[in-house]
Amino acid sequence: MIKFFRNIRRRLLRENRFTRYLIYAIGEIILVVIGILIALQVNNWNESRKTAKAEQGYLKSLKSDFYIDIKAQDSIIDILNVKIANLDSLTTEVKKFGENINYNKALAHYSYAFGFPEFVSNDHTLETLKSNGNVEAVSDENLRVDLLDYYDDVEVYYREQTAATEIMLDILINSHLFDLMGLREEKYLNQEWFSNLTKKGVNEFTNKAFAYTMIIYSLRDRLQNMRKKAMQIDKNISISQKEN
Known part of the structure; x- marks a missing residue:
């Protein structure tokens, strides 16, 4: 094809048909430019298709x-x-x-009151995007902001969860009030030293238990708010999947 066009140009020059040669040369340049633009457009289309396909994969993983x-x-x-x-x-x-405490009932509540399952967010997809410097692979800017905001909340929850564990361990290790088997021994109940010791223990325990209860309330409320955000993000991901 190139040889064909070259022969035409040579023939026009031999015949001194400079005007036609110039028009032909300009036309040939235009054709080349058009070809380049088409190639670029096809390349951009291919890249856009690859990007959209990759985003669909990320959205699917995020939804999971x-x-x-x-x-x-x-x-x-x-x-x-x-x-x-x-x-x-x-x-x-x-x-x-010192009044009418039900030790068996207290022990039962004690057994169920402490300890809680830790929440660990499944953040593999976002961490992959962040480590690759590719967070913008999620094209919806509002969705990106919501994702980062949600995982900021997760980090705050982790810190509060750690604090709750530390308070709990302090109560379990250092609070001697709940040697409830000992408290039920009749021989101790009427002794003044035991009564004074236990009253002090009651105050210490109730103060620590109050602090622990408040942080458990906070964990519950924070987790509920995170769940609401997670539900909304899940809904927005579904919308982005349909739009792409």
């Missing part, structure tokens, strides 16, 4: 991550509600010491 998060949040919220109920009942029962 949030499905796991929401399921975990549902389960942990229920458990935290049980912990809160037992902590409230335990504190109420402990304050009855």
